[in-house]
Amino acid sequence: MDATATTTLPQGISFERGETGEEMYVNMGPQHPSTHGVLRLLLKLDGELIKDCIPYIGYLHRCHEKIGENRNYIQIIPYTDRLDYLASMYNNWSYVKAVEMLMGIKPPERAEYMRVILGELQRIASHLIWMGTFGLDLGNFTIFMYCFREREMVLDLFESVSGQRLNYAFFRIGGMPMDFPETFYTDCVSFLEWYKARLPEYDRLLTDNVIFQKRAQGIGSLSREDAISYACSGPVLRGSGVRWDLRRNDPYGIYDRFEFKVPVGERGDVWDRYMVRRIEMEESARIVEQALAQMPSGDIMGKVPKTIKPAPGQVYSRVESPRGELGHYIVSDGTPNPYRYRVRSPAYVNLSAIAAMLKGCLLADCVAVLGSIDIVLGEIDR
Amino acid sequence: MVPLSHYLVLSAILFGIGLFGALSRRHAISILMAIEVMFNAVNLSFIAFSRYLPQSQMQGHVFAVFVIAVAAAEAAIGLAIVLGLYRNFKTVNVDEINLMKW
């Protein structure tokens, strides 16, 4: 009947045993409403205070990279959808860009604009889910339903384009498979109008709420130096005050043609990460508007050989996904299958900093910190 | 009407039980609980006297209130001591705690 007996730790893993003997070991997950999937955190608690934390991953491991080595270059595209299933467009994009770089293909301009529009809409959808679930983690259920309402609209747009709502597999090596439908432009504009009017509503419900502010401010801090040495990227890095956005610092595609702000935080706490994403939600809408206005006509598919057989070589391509730097590393040996295929998933790298963020937090903060990292287990476990 | 002596006998039984527990339990918190039982036994006789003796005019109730207040203070301090013991000795069994100074 010893409710606080120590958990037997797996072999090779050991917490330094505390002196007080009052610690309690809690497994948070893999089945837990706030771990956003099948993440397991082994927490050492002193009362409610978190003394140490070890994240365990691998419950969703699917041998993604090994499968990739046994498929040809085109067949991999649908698999990449399943990496970060909340932002599938970016997985497509990063992978397709890697193969294009490997083969020296340049997609036509219209295809690039389509990619930017779809990508930024995807960023909006992904951040909406994040905002909803983050509110849910901190106990606000209503924001979750509001965010899902807007996300559904984005998914409707995607459905009208690709026929799919979650795993699109819509990007092709060298361009896009088909053009936007006629209705897309008006639908997209009216969605953006509706969406921009909703953002102040979210602010009233969440951002301006004193309880929410108190819960988010000053916890889970990650210093600038730590964020860089943990190789964090995306909003986690920017929240710690590093102005690093691949769209700005390594402008791929046509990102140098758009005007947008790169928000950064100051203290690197949960609140800063929240505000970074909150502002990005506006900026993405601005980018989509600019792209819609500038959109040229023309081809959407470049010149691509019938069989995709890149010359031997290696390439690393990266895009700024909603979670950070999403990279694909491909080694080609001249056959139709990649010799080595590897994914650098931003959530995995960002998650590795959780122990540093959680030191000295309370159990309730653990949920907030985890939410602020914005993990997707499909990407972490691959 | 229940006679006064029945209440007093009940009080005596409870006091005896509490005394036995306080003297012979090993767990420090158990001892505190036994002491609480004794407090309650005393309170019961206070209130019974107060009810049955015509000259009392509820003075026994006031004593019971004081006993409850003292019991609250005793419990708080006792439990703080138990926590301190646990922190230093890793046990709360009083017969294992036999050092004068740690």
Added chain:
Amino acid sequence: MDFLIEKATALGVPTLLAQVGAMLAVCAVIILYISVAAMFMIWWERKISAHMQVRLGPMRVGGWHGWAQSIADGVKLLLKEDIIPTQADKLVFALAPIVVFATALATYVIVPFGPGLMVKDLNIGVLYYISISSLTVVGIIMAGWSSNNKYSVLGAMRSAAQAVSYEVPLVVSVLGVIMIVGSLNMQTIVEHQAGRWGPLPWNWMIFGGGLQVVGFLCYFTAALAECNRMPFDIPEAESELVAGFHVEYSGIRFSMFFLAEYANMFVVAAIAVTMFLGGWRGPDFVSPLLGATLGPKVAGVFWFLTKSYFLIFVMMWLRWTLARLRVDQLMHLGWKVLLPISFINLGATGLWLVLKDMR
């Protein structure tokens, strides 16, 4: 209840039998009321939350707006297997929901539904409520510990800390009213709020009766914490502790916790109405229709329930708008904000009473 006993003895029923019979009858009525009202409140909460969240909520069971959804859920919970974990302390595990439900039931004794309509008009009414409501936490700790689950234990410890710290501002904020009225009796408190206050037709405690607005707000906040409602639902925070102390419960035992939670909500609102919002007082519009004996009672019950359910609506509204506090923030709010404010309120009320006497 006394009324029932009198009627029965007048009809020639032996006293003992009349007493036991009246007790059983009143118990049955209260249990029936709690079950029906709690089910109604659950359905209501689901509809309110749904409409706040651009949803519709239950729409199918029973036809009109899914009114029978809670009944269906209740039947389902009754028929479900009652799972007791093998590592649980079975006796304590089985007793815990009974303790929680019984205390929720016991607090209904002093709820004044209308003029003369209460189970027992105790002299120590308010104190009785405060002491009985402190029992709930015992059941919660029993549940949390006996489940032998770390989340349950954490939930139980949070709950204990929360209940102990919020009981103090709750009691102190109510003391202002008790000082003004000079009695702990619920009906006396309602009687004291009769009459008018200046242009307003209400002499309620939060208006002219005692200007207890601060006390009311303190009470309401502390009461939200007492019945584990948002933003103070950290003992059962679903995103942190899954469900807190009742993680391991299922079937009818779970439904007892659930009913008790809603029953507690109603009692808290009812006490707030009685103490601060004039109890069952309101314009008597049914007496011309029903006569002078039945009319005031019906009107009283109507106004009492209207006010109580309005407060419950506010509680639901808050739940679906606010985020959850953290444990340390909760303690901070209880000890460093609510308690000083309620003490100041108490002192100010005392001063006011003294000055009024001097005049």
Added chain:
Amino acid sequence: MSVEQGLFYFLAAFSVALALIVVLAQNIVRAAVALIFSFCGLAGLYILLDAEFLAAVQVLIYVGGITILLLFAILLTSRIAGKGVRVLNEQKVVSGIVAVVLMVLLGLAATRGFEAPAELPKQPENTPRIGTLLMTTYALPFEAVSILLLAGMVGAIFLARKEEK
């Protein structure tokens, strides 16, 4: 046997049985739970003695306060005794004899020593009377108790606080 007598014997048996569980139970949490119900039984007895104010205070302070504190401390210092752990020390025989002797003596004193009055004296209403007594006759003890509580609070905080490292 009237209702009152029946209730008295029932509550008395209930309290004594639970008090026995408190001192004999293997499992300390069960002992604490038994203590809670024992206190509730005693509160019922107080009501039989027309002390409803004290009954409410009993439930409020003992059940809602002290035993919650006890349970809290048990959960904090657990390594709760499992099955087969010795809960009584080697003084148990001696202390048992002492307790029984004391019980018998007190019982004899109670049954022989006091003449039960033929009928119950009238009692003033509970709450105002206690309040008046506390503020007049017993004002000094009242203040002393409040200082004791303050000192107890400070002491408890000091003792339970962890030393800063």
